Amino acid sequence: MTAARANTGIRRAPVQRRSRERVQRILDAASELIVEDGLTALSTRTIAERARVPVASLYQYFADKDEILLALVKRDTAEMDAAVDAAVGALSTVSVRTMVAATMRAFLTIYHQRPAFVVIWWRGRSNQVVYDFCRAHNKRIAADLFAFAQAMGMAQDGTVQGVVELAVEVGDRVFQLAFEHDLRGDELVIAEGIELVIGYLERHATPAGIAGVSVQGQDGPA
Structure with missing residues (x-):
């Protein structure tokens, strides 16, 4: 290819x-x-x-088949982006906890609707083009969430985008483990994984980022 x-x-x-x-x-x-x-x-x-x-x-x-797989992944990740925008945009008050939970639950909704993505991404990462695309997608998600957190005053001074990139990659690994044997996902792994990501990001959050910030009149992640 x-x-x-x-x-x-x-x-x-x-x-x-x-x-x-x-x-x-x-x-x-x-x-x-x-x-x-x-x-x-x-x-x-x-x-x-x-x-x-x-x-x-x-x-x-x-x-070839690889182009079909890539097209599927692009279609599904576009739906994930829309779901995240809607979930975060629906929050009246945003904190690290509510933003992480809304984002990861939005992804979960699409994984249930698009189980082929689960098989392609978490059970068959041998396709280099799909792998590169999904890693780039993770970085873009992190950049959008980091920019939003900064704009809302939720990130401590000195916090870098790499912190959120790591959190996104950890979340990705959580879902991989959760869907390893079940296309519905292991809810215990998912729930504990959400808490894991929240705990990590709260270490880099301002008091307002932990307590919550009103998002009235604010746009969600791009």
């Missing part, structure tokens, strides 16, 4: 509604097969058969 293709995810962006619907069918078919049979058994032929499209049509949009 070339670097140029990896950057786009989709080989040829669909313009017409019929083409967009076909791409959606391909992605949905791949998702179903990943959950049913895992990544090893997945192929462009099995995806095309499930989507009821000719293999040649699939190749108009995706060069």
